[in-house]
Amino acid sequence: MNTRTFALAATLLLGGTLDTPAQDSYPSRPITIVDPFPAGGPVDTVGRVLAERMRASLRKPLTIENVVGAGGSIGIGRVARALPDGYTIALGILNTHVVNGAIYKLQYDVVKDFEPIALLANTPLLIIAKTAVPANDLTGLIAWLKANPDKASLGTAGVGSPQHIAGILFQQLTDTRFQFVHYRGAAPLMQDLVAGQIDITIDAPAISLPQVRAASIKAYAVTVRTRLASAPDIPTVDQAGLPGFYPTAWFAFFAPKGTPKPIIDKLNAATVEALAAPEVRARFADLGLELFPREQQTPEALAAVQKADIEKWWPIIKAAGIKAE
Numbered sequence: 001m002n003t004r005t006f007a008l009a010a011t012l013l014l015g016g017t018l019d020t021p022a023q024d025s026y027p028s029r030p031i032t033i034v035d036p037f038p039a040g041g042p043v044d045t046v047g048r049v050l051a052e053r054m055r056a057s058l059r060k061p062l063t064i065e066n067v068v069g070a071g072g073s074i075g076i077g078r079v080a081r082a083l084p085d086g087y088t089i090a091l092g093i094l095n096t097h098v099v100n101g102a103i104y105k106l107q108y109d110v111v112k113d114f115e116p117i118a119l120l121a122n123t124p125l126l127i128i129a130k131t132a133v134p135a136n137d138l139t140g141l142i143a144w145l146k147a148n149p150d151k152a153s154l155g156t157a158g159v160g161s162p163q164h165i166a167g168i169l170f171q172q173l174t175d176t177r178f179q180f181v182h183y184r185g186a187a188p189l190m191q192d193l194v195a196g197q198i199d200i201t202i203d204a205p206a207i208s209l210p211q212v213r214a215a216s217i218k219a220y221a222v223t224v225r226t227r228l229a230s231a232p233d234i235p236t237v238d239q240a241g242l243p244g245f246y247p248t249a250w251f252a253f254f255a256p257k258g259t260p261k262p263i264i265d266k267l268n269a270a271t272v273e274a275l276a277a278p279e280v281r282a283r284f285a286d287l288g289l290e291l292f293p294r295e296q297q298t299p300e301a302l303a304a305v306q307k308a309d310i311e312k313w314w315p316i317i318k319a320a321g322i323k324a325e
Contacts, residue, residue, distance in 0.1 A: 026263050030061040032088050033253075036075025036096055037157070038185035039066050042206035042287070046120060046251050047091045049283050053274035058266070064091075068184060071158045071324065072096040073104050080108035084256040086263035089117065094249040095160055098309045102317040103160045104324045111310070115264055116302035117253035118271040121289040124224040124248050125166055126208050126234065128217050129200040130193055138220040138240035141200070145176040152178040155189040155198040159324050160317070163189070166202040166223070166247040168320050173245055193217055204249065205231065205288025223247050228288050251289075252302050264299060272297050 033051055037043045044064065051062035067075030076096045082088035090096070092114075101110040127138060135141035145152055156163035159182055167180060181198050183189040186207050192198050194216045201208075202223070209231055212219045221240035222228055237245045253271060255264060274280055275291055284291060295301070 024262075026086055026266060027058055027060045029087065030063055031058070031086065033062055033064050033091050034075045034079050034088065035064050035066050035091050036068060036072035037066065038068050038187055039064075040187035040207075041157070041185050042123065042204040043091060043093060043186075043251065045206050045287065046284075046289070049280055050120065050271065050274050053277050053280050054270045057270045057273050071100055071104065071160050073100050073106055076100070076110075077106070077108055079254065079256055080113040082256045084115075084258035084260075086255060086259055086267060088256065089267065090114070090254045092252050092254050093162075094309060094313075095162060095165075097252070097254065097306055098313055099160045099165060099317060101310065102314045103322050111306065113257045114254040115257055115259045116299040116306070117255055117264055117267050118275075118297050118299065119292045119302045119305060120251040120253065120271070120275065120297075121284055121291050122248050122250045123204045123206065123287075123289050124222050124228070124246075125162060125202045126205055126212070126222055126288075127170075127200070127202050127220040127237070127240075128193070128208050128212065129220065130196045130198070131216070131218060132196055133199055133218060135220075136218075138235075138237070138242055141220055142174045142176060142241070145174070145178060149177040150179060152199040153181050154178050155181045155183060155193055155201040157186045157189055157203075158182050158184065160322060161186075162247065162249045163201050163203055164322070165313070165317070168322070169245065169247055169316075170202065170242075173242065202247070209288055222288075224290075230286050230288050250292075250305065252306075254302075268297075268299060 033047050035044050035047050047064045051064055054062050067078055076090055079088055079090040097110045135144045154167045190207050193201055194211055211217045219234050221237045222234050223237050223246050225236060227236055
C-alpha cells in the first residue's frame with residue numbers, strides 16, 4: 001500500500017475528513033501549492049501572484065513550495081500521492097502534465113491521477129540570444145546558425161522543457177543544428193544567457209522580458225500571431241521570417257485524484273476570481289501572459305486541453321526520440 005492510499009484509508013477509518021461537513025468548512029487551514037520548478041522562474045511567478053489574490057477569497061494562506069527535479073516530475077509526483085483533501089495542489093504546465101508522460105517512466109499517470117481545477121494562462125515564447133550573437137534579426141540568426149552548424153548552444157530548463165521542445169521544432173523548421181544545454185530551471189538558464197555562457201534560447205516572456213528591457217539580451221521574435229502588448233517592438237515569428245512557428249505553454253492547477261467535487265469547485269471559484277482581478281490581469285499582461293477566456297477557466301476545459309495536447313505532442317516527442325536523461 002503506497003503512502004497516499006494508506007493515508008486515505010486511515011482518514012476514512014477515523015471518521016473521515018472528506019465528508020460533507022469537512023467539505024463545507026473547507027479550507028480550515030493553509031493550502032500548499034507545489035511548484036515543481038525552482039524559485040524565480042515563470043511558474044513560480046505565476047503561483048505567487050495567484051496565491052496572494054486567492055488568499056482573500058479563501059481566507060486562508062496559500063504557500064508556494066518548490067519541489068524540484070526530473071523535469072518537474074518529483075513535485076508533481078508528490079501531489080499525485082497526497083491526500084485528496086484540497087490542501088495540496090499542483091501548479092502544473094504543459095510539460096509536467098503532457099510532455100513528461102512521453103519522456104519519463106513516471107510512478108503516476110499524468111491524466112488518471114489528477115483532478116483538473118482550472119486553466120490559468122498561456123504563455124508565448126521569445127526567441128532570444130546573448131548580446132554577443134552577431135545577428136540583429138531572426139533571418140540573420142537563422143543564417144548565422146546555418147553557417148555555424150553544431151557550434152551554437154541553446155539553453156533549456158531541462159529535457160522536455162518548453163525551451164527543449166521549441167528548440168527541436170526550430171531545428172526542424174529552419175534546418176539548423178545546435179547543441180542543447182539543459183539546466184534545472186529557467187532562472188539559472190537565464191543567468192547563464194545574460195552572462196554569455198550560452199548563445200540562444202526560446203523562453204517565456206515572464207522571465208526574459210526584464211532582461212530584454214535592460215538590454216542584457218537580444219529578442220528576435222515572439223511565437224504567436226500578434227505582438228505582445230507589453231513588448232510591441234518585438235515582431236511576431238510571421239513578421240520576422242519564420243511563419244507558423246507557434247510553440248506556447250499553459251499553466252494550470254491540478255488536485256490529487258479523488259478530491260471531492262465541492263472542494264474542486266471552491267478552488268476553481270477562487271482561481272477564477274483571482275484571474276478576474278485587475279491587479280492580476282495587469283501583472284500577467286506585463287509578464288506577457290495571455291489569460292484564457294472565462295468559459296475556458298473550468299476543470300472540463302482543462303481536461304480537454306490536456307487531452308488534445310497529449311494527442312498532438314506525444315507523437316512528435318516520440319518521433320524526435322526525446323528521453324529523460
